Amino acid sequence: MIIDVHGHFTTAPPKLNAWRARQVALMEDHRPSPPVDELDITDDEIRASLEPAQLRLQRERGTDVALFSPTAGGMGHHIGVAETSRVWSEVVNDLIFRVCTLFPENFVGVCQLPQTPGVSPANCVDELERCVNELGFVGCNLNPDPTGGFWRDPPITDPYWYPIYEKLVELDVPAMLHVSGSANRNFHLTGSHYINADTAVFMQLILSDLFKTFPGLRLVIPHGGGAVPYHWGRYRGLAQDLGRPTLEEGLLHNVFFDTCVYGQSGMELLTRVVPLENVIFASEMIGAVRTIDPESGAYFDDTKRYLDAIPELSVADRQLIFEDNALRVYPRLGAALERQRGSH
Amino acid sequence: MIIDVHGHFTTAPPKLNAWRARQVALMEDHRPSPPVDELDITDDEIRASLEPAQLRLQRERGTDVALFSPTAGGMGHHIGVAETSRVWSEVVNDLIFRVCTLFPENFVGVCQLPQTPGVSPANCVDELERCVNELGFVGCNLNPDPTGGFWRDPPITDPYWYPIYEKLVELDVPAMLHVSGSANRNFHLTGSHYINADTAVFMQLILSDLFKTFPGLRLVIPHGGGAVPYHWGRYRGLAQDLGRPTLEEGLLHNVFFDTCVYGQSGMELLTRVVPLENVIFASEMIGAVRTIDPESGAYFDDTKRYLDAIPELSVADRQLIFEDNALRVYPRLGAALERQRGSH
Numbered sequence: 001m002i003i004d005v006h007g008h009f010t011t012a013p014p015k016l017n018a019w020r021a022r023q024v025a026l027m028e029d030h031r032p033s034p035p036v037d038e039l040d041i042t043d044d045e046i047r048a049s050l051e052p053a054q055l056r057l058q059r060e061r062g063t064d065v066a067l068f069s070p071t072a073g074g075m076g077h078h079i080g081v082a083e084t085s086r087v088w089s090e091v092v093n094d095l096i097f098r099v100c101t102l103f104p105e106n107f108v109g110v111c112q113l114p115q116t117p118g119v120s121p122a123n124c125v126d127e128l129e130r131c132v133n134e135l136g137f138v139g140c141n142l143n144p145d146p147t148g149g150f151w152r153d154p155p156i157t158d159p160y161w162y163p164i165y166e167k168l169v170e171l172d173v174p175a176m177l178h179v180s181g182s183a184n185r186n187f188h189l190t191g192s193h194y195i196n197a198d199t200a201v202f203m204q205l206i207l208s209d210l211f212k213t214f215p216g217l218r219l220v221i222p223h224g225g226g227a228v229p230y231h232w233g234r235y236r237g238l239a240q241d242l243g244r245p246t247l248e249e250g251l252l253h254n255v256f257f258d259t260c261v262y263g264q265s266g267m268e269l270l271t272r273v274v275p276l277e278n279v280i281f282a283s284e285m286i287g288a289v290r291t292i293d294p295e296s297g298a299y300f301d302d303t304k305r306y307l308d309a310i311p312e313l314s315v316a317d318r319q320l321i322f323e324d325n326a327l328r329v330y331p332r333l334g335a336a337l338e339r340q341r342g343s344h
Numbered sequence: 345m346i347i348d349v350h351g352h353f354t355t356a357p358p359k360l361n362a363w364r365a366r367q368v369a370l371m372e373d374h375r376p377s378p379p380v381d382e383l384d385i386t387d388d389e390i391r392a393s394l395e396p397a398q399l400r401l402q403r404e405r406g407t408d409v410a411l412f413s414p415t416a417g418g419m420g421h422h423i424g425v426a427e428t429s430r431v432w433s434e435v436v437n438d439l440i441f442r443v444c445t446l447f448p449e450n451f452v453g454v455c456q457l458p459q460t461p462g463v464s465p466a467n468c469v470d471e472l473e474r475c476v477n478e479l480g481f482v483g484c485n486l487n488p489d490p491t492g493g494f495w496r497d498p499p500i501t502d503p504y505w506y507p508i509y510e511k512l513v514e515l516d517v518p519a520m521l522h523v524s525g526s527a528n529r530n531f532h533l534t535g536s537h538y539i540n541a542d543t544a545v546f547m548q549l550i551l552s553d554l555f556k557t558f559p560g561l562r563l564v565i566p567h568g569g570g571a572v573p574y575h576w577g578r579y580r581g582l583a584q585d586l587g588r589p590t591l592e593e594g595l596l597h598n599v600f601f602d603t604c605v606y607g608q609s610g611m612e613l614l615t616r617v618v619p620l621e622n623v624i625f626a627s628e629m630i631g632a633v634r635t636i637d638p639e640s641g642a643y644f645d646d647t648k649r650y651l652d653a654i655p656e657l658s659v660a661d662r663q664l665i666f667e668d669n670a671l672r673v674y675p676r677l678g679a680a681l682e683r684q685r686g687s688h
Contacts, residue, residue, distance in 0.1 A: 144530075150494065151530040186488075186495040191547035191582050195571045196540035203535035223578075227539045227571030233607025234567075237633030237644035238535050263577025269613045289581030300581035 002304065003326040003333070004058075006176065006222055006258050006282030007066035007107070009096060011053045013045040016095065020074070023088060027080040033087040041095065046102055053286055055106060061304050063283070065337065067330070068096055069110035069141050073189050075180035077115040078148030082123055089114040089127055097135040104340030108333060109137035110176070113164070115146040117153055122163035132171045136339065138332040139220075140168070142175035144201050149184030149193055156201055157208030165214050172331050174218035176258075177201045190288035198226025202255070206239050206247070211254045218254055218329050220280065224261035224270050232273040248275070256329055258282035259303050259321070262289055264296075267306035276317050280325045281307070346648065347670040347677070348402075349483075350520065350566055350602050350626030351410035351451070353440060355397045357389040360439065364418070367432060371424040377431040385439065390446055397630055402450060405648050407627070409681065411674070412440055413454035413485050417533050419524035421459040422492030426467055433458040433471055441479045448684030452677060453481035454520070457508070459490040461497055466507035476515045480683065482676040483564075484512070486519035488545045493528030493537055500545055501552030509558045516675050518562035520602075521545050534632035542570025546599070550583050550591070555598045562598055562673050564624065568605035568614050576617040592619070600673055602626035603647050603665070606633055608640075611650035620661050624669045625651070 019039045026034060054066065070092035077085055093111045100107045111131035113124040121142075131137040142164065144156045154160040156177065168175055182193035198221050211217060221228070228235060232247075239247055256278050261267050271279060282303065289300040298305055307313065307321065327334050363383045370378060398410065414436035421429055437455045444453045455475035457468040465486075475481040486508065488500045498504040500521065512519055526537035542565050555561060565572070572579060576591075583591055600622050605611050615623060626647065633644040642649055651657065651665065671678050 151528050155530050184495050186499050186548065187544055188547040188551060188582075191550065191579065192540070192544040195543055195575060195578075196536070199539055199543075199571060200530055200532075200536040203532040204530065206535065207532060224574070227543060227574060230568070230571060230574035230610045230613060231539060231605065231607070233605070233610060233637065233644050234539075234633055235535065237606055237635060237637065238532075240638075241633055241635050261575065261577070262581055263575075263617070265613050265617050266574045266577060269574060269609050273607070273609050289578055289585055291581060291585050293577065293581065294584075300577050 001065070002063045002322045003281060004063050004066040004283050004285070005220065005280050005326050005330070006260055006284045007054060007068045008071045008284070008287060009068060009099060010071045010286050011049045012071065012095065013041050013049050015039060015041050015045070016092070017074070019091070020088065023084065024079055027084050033084065036087070036091055039091060043098070043102060046098060050099065050103065055103070057285055058106060061302055063304060065105065066107055067110045067139065068099060068107040070096060070112040072141060072178045073181050075112050075141070075143060077143050077146035077180055078117060078183055082114065082116040082119045085114040085116045086127070093127070093131050093135065093137075100136070100340065108336050108340065109135055110139045110141060111137050113140055113142060115143050117147045120163060121161050124164050125167045128164070128167055128171065132173055132332070136336055138330045138336050139173045140175050141178040143180050144177050144197055145179050148180065149182035149187045155204040157204050157210045162213075165217050169214055169216040172216070174220055174329050176220040176222055178222050194223050194288070195226045198223050199228060202226065202228045202235065205251055205255060206235060206244055207242070211251070215254075218256065220256045220258060220329065222258045222260055222282070222284070224259060224266065225257035225274070229257065229270045229273050252278050256280050256325065259307065260284040260301070261303065261306070262300040264306050264309060267303065268310055271307070271310060271313060276320050277325060279321050280329060281322045345409070346407040346666045347625060348407050348410040348627050348629070349564065349624050349670050349674070350604055350628045351398060351412045352415045352628070352631060353412060353443060354415045354630050355393045356415065356439065357385050357393050359383060359385050359389070360436070361418070363435070364432065367428065368423055371428050377428065380431070380435055383435060387442070387446060390442060394443065394447065399447070399450060401629055405646055407648060409449065410451055411454045411483065411677075412443060412451040414440060414456040416485060416522045417525050419456050419485070419487060420492075421487050421490035421524055422461060422527055426458065426460040426463045429458040429460045430471070437471070437475050437479065444480070444684065452680050452684065453479055454483045454485060455481050457484055457486060459487050461491045464507060465505050468508050469511045472508070472511055472515065476517055476676070480680055482674045482680050483517045484519050485522040487524050488521050488541055489523050492524065493526035493531045499548040501548050501554045506557075509561050513558055513560040516560070518564055518673050520564040520566055522566050538567050538632070539570045542567050543572055546570065546572045546579065549595055549599060550579060550588055551586070555595070559598075562600065564600045564602060564673065566602045566604055566626070566628070568603060568610065569601035569618070573601065573614045573617050596622050600624050600669065603651065604628040604645070605647065605650070606644040608650050608653060611647065612654055615651070615654060615657060615665075620664050621669060623665050624673060625666045
């Protein structure tokens with residue numbers, strides 16, 4: 001089985017963004033969110049948004065199932081107040097639940113959290129519980145910079161964040177550390193804000209004893225770990241110079257990298273420097289780069305293709321990357337797949 | 345000849361930082377900088393700070409000359425006002441000049457600029473001219489985030505920055521885009537602020553026609569280009585999706601990456617994906633990582649060693665990386681070397 005742990009509903013019916021636009025306009029007017037039942041997306045509209053897109057590409061690329069979450073760039077935690085974020089998160093998580101109900105063999109849910117700058121992540125606990133316990137989701141996206149590119153909240157290793165970690169450990173679900181929109185004109189969304197966040201959180205973790213406090217916490221760093229694998233020697237060296245544990249001892253029981261790296265050389269680097277127990281297949285399809293590479297004739301984000309072309313990876317290595325690591329890091333995934341596929 | 349284009353005077357005599365500490369304390373009291381002649385560093389103190397450090401390592405590693413600038417983390421553009429930055433930049437640039445005068449075979453000067461958040465880079469033109477025309481420096485470090493990790497000034501592609509680009513082109517010297525200290529606790533200095541800045545500026549350049557306006561402008565991105573070479577496919581794909589020129593057409597006549605990558609796999613990636621005309625030897629020695637890698641038994645930042653161990657690099661390739669690219673990108677370097685070595 002080939003599990004893609006990083007997919008977003010970037011192709012959601014336009015009604016979704018229209019509802020969000022109304023919500024933001026009302027919020028700017030200090031008025032409450034529009035009624036949720038104004039969002040009358042039909043099952044057929046959901047099917048039509050996925051069939052020629054993620055579902056077609058799953059078939060073409062030979063991947064089986066995607067962990068599916070609301071569009072990361074659309075989480076927009078920096079917009080509005082806590083109530084804005086709460087309502088919006090419920091709306092998009094419910095939509096993901098409908099996707100997983102309509103296509104139980106193809107998608108398993110991962111939720112957005114109702115984060116807000118300066119508001120304790122304790123505020124996210126209820127929605128996380130609802131998504132895991134009631135909707136059957138297997139993980140969440142946790143935004144390390146709810147301020148949208150200005151990085152004014154505390155680092156993810158600060159006790160500020162502990163309430164959400166306690167709940168993650170209790171529910172035994174991991175978080176993917178994934179930022180949302182950039183309101184800072186210095187940072188392009190997918191070209192630098194995403195990648196820089198991945199790099200920043202890894203360095204925060206090097207400096208911290210977070211996993212001594214939360215040995216059961218598991219964090220997935222997307223986009224191939226940002227700059228980290230390329231600068232693996234820098235991070236190994238910094239850990240040593242700063243008197244921190246080695247990366248293996250200090251971080252790699254708890255930190256995992258996805259394979260959203262859109263080139264052969266990058267993928268080879270990732271699988272060469274990072275222990276394969278820490279590499280989890282993902283494509284972010286349909287996401288940051290949507291076109292075909294004229295040099296290879298294949299989609300840039302067809303990350304399976306790059307992995308298939310690495311001869312050093314044994315059958316056992318591929319089993320780890322494509323399936324076993326995902327099932328281990330997302331312990332609720334096995335049961336979710338059985339349940340969803342059994343119900344079909 | 346082996347030219348290292350990225351070295352900082354990180355081992356400067358402690359009197360330098362003591363003077364700076366006095367300057368900052370006075371500034372916080374709204375008082376002017378201490379007299380520059382209070383900084384009584386002797387030639388012997390300069391020699392003693394370099395001999396067991398950069399000079400020894402140059403000999404041990406077999407590199408010939410380093411482009412040498414004030415400590416990047418110490419530029420501290422976010423501290424104080426324009427006058428603070430002007431005086432401090434003159435102090436440290438003058439110290440670099442003394443280094444180059446004492447060791448004309450080993451060091452060629454690169455200057456710090458007196459940047460200040462919200463103050464036009466036009467304010468840096470005089471110091472750049474002084475360093476190039478009077479002190480014989482061959483380049484400068486330009487900080488793309490004078491706000492110290494908060495990224496509140498405009499992107500480097502904004503006309504805000506044009507006055508300094510005009511002067512760089514007129515003087516025919518390149519800028520290395522190098523941030524300084526991080527006042528943002530989310531960003532570790534050398535572990536994420538540096539690397540993230542490198543990534544951010546590359547993406548800013550993809551989105552802009554800056555080099556149509558300044559075809560003669562040359563920018564060096566340090567630390568192996570941040571995350572860029574690892575995610576080369578992402579950047580190629582983003583350029584295509586956004587309707588921008590290819591990286592080769594749009595950027596690579598003007599943008600160069602140094603080789604400050606502290607591992608064999610990373611260096612192989614860099615030299616495989618980036619055209620070798622755009623790769624310039626550097627080590628950042630003595631800088632971010634100062635110890636020996638227990639796995640290899642060699643210094644993490646002995647970047648020449650990684651290059652030496654890449655068999656695919658021909659003699660001509662190595663000539664480009666170690667010498668020719670530096671002489672081409674820093675056109676005043678050849679004459680500076682002749683002049684300095686002739687004077688010896």
